[in-house]
Structure formats: structure tokens, C-alpha cells
Amino acid sequence: MTNMALELRDVRRTFRQAEQHLDVLRGVDMSLRAGEVVALIGPSGAGKSTLLQLAGLLEKPDAGEVLIEGMPTARLDDSGRTRLRRHSLGFVYQFHHLLPEFTALENVVLPQRIAGQGRGAATARARQLLEELGLAARLGHRPSRLSGGEQQRVAIARAFANGPRVILADEPTGNLDERTASHVLDAFLGFARDHRTACLVATHNIELARRMDRMLRLHDGQLVAA
């Protein structure tokens, strides 16, 4: 049994368009321990989102392996990948993607219901997560009635809803002003540590990246310590 929450081994991805080959990932190796929060940095177009998509089992690499809690994923069929994604992975994006017709509480209940959780337990967990993130007074609000920082906190609670072992975050504070971004990141980091969830966080913000456990830089399609 491995204690690695997420491993990438020699992961490669090439995009082909007409005559052109773009080797975006050229052998990426990475290991994230449980509870470790790692910043993924690199210039625009370096391949950060591509790497997160592969680590999140949303796309398949051309070569190499993605392992979640030591389990190789290459041979899983679509339903196996979906199940693993639902139960073991969580996602946070730059834009919250909350469902506008649902309240904050319902947005955090929903993924649990989809994963098969009963209504009572799902509601209790959603309430607890939102309260931990300082949103006790906002449970019944729809996203349009929340501030940008509050919306992003709900999206964080939603990502943690099914108790994932790994969170993949693509510019999770990229849409917020500096001060709000800093507060939301504090909430995110505290949450990841309390719940011992490994997080890989793509960001352009070096100040915020420095507050994570370590930084990895994508350079020429490979990861280097930064």
C-alpha cells in the first residue's frame, strides 16, 4: 500500500493539429502525499491545465501512468474512471460553476447525492463544510446573492463534499481581487490540512504559491522543483 495520494509516472501528452505536433507534457513525474498542498506554476501555455485534466482522469495521457492512492488508472473503463473521480477526486476552477437555481447548501448536497449518499447525511455534511468555511449565514442563498469570495468558498465546500483524497484546482482564486484571493486561499489551505486532502493547485500568483507546502514548475514539458 502506498501513502501517495496522487502519482504521475512519465506522463506524456501531445496535441496534433494538421501537420503540427505540440508536445505539451514530455515525461511528467510527480508524487503527492496525503494532505500535501503543492503549487503548480509555469507560464501561460506551459501545460498546467492539461496536467490537471490528466491527473483528474478527465483525459487520458498518450503514455505514462496516473495512480490515485496507488491504484493505476490506465486500464479502467469509463464507468470505473467516473466512479473513482466521484469518490476520490475533487475539482475547483477559476469560475465557480455553481448551479444558479440551487442554494449554497443544495450545491454542496448535490454531488453527494449523485455519489449515492442519503439526503439526511448529505445535508448534514454540506452544512458542516459550509459552516467550517464561514458560510453559516449563507446556506440558503443562491450563487447570485453571494460575493465572489463566498461563491468560491461554496465551490471549495462542493469539491470536498465527497471526502476526496485529491483536489485538483485550476486558478482557484484567479477571479478574485488580491485581498479576497488571500482569504479564500487561507480557507482552502486550512481545509486541505484539516481534511488531510492532497491538493495540486495551478496558479500564476507566486505570492500565493509560496504559501503552499512546495512549488513545482512546468518547464519544457517536465516538472522541476521551484
Ligand SMILES: Nc1ncnc2c1ncn2[C@@H]1O[C@H](COP(=O)(O)OP(=O)(O)OP(=O)(O)O)[C@@H](O)[C@H]1O
Ligand atoms: N485540446 C487541445 N488541442 C490542441 N492544443 C491544446 C489543447 N489543449 C491545450 N492545448 C495547447 O496546449 C498548450 C498547453 O495548454 P494549457 O491550457 O495546459 O496551458 P496552461 O499552462 O494551463 O496555460 P494558462 O496558464 O494560460 O491557463 C497550449 O499551447 C494550448 O494551446
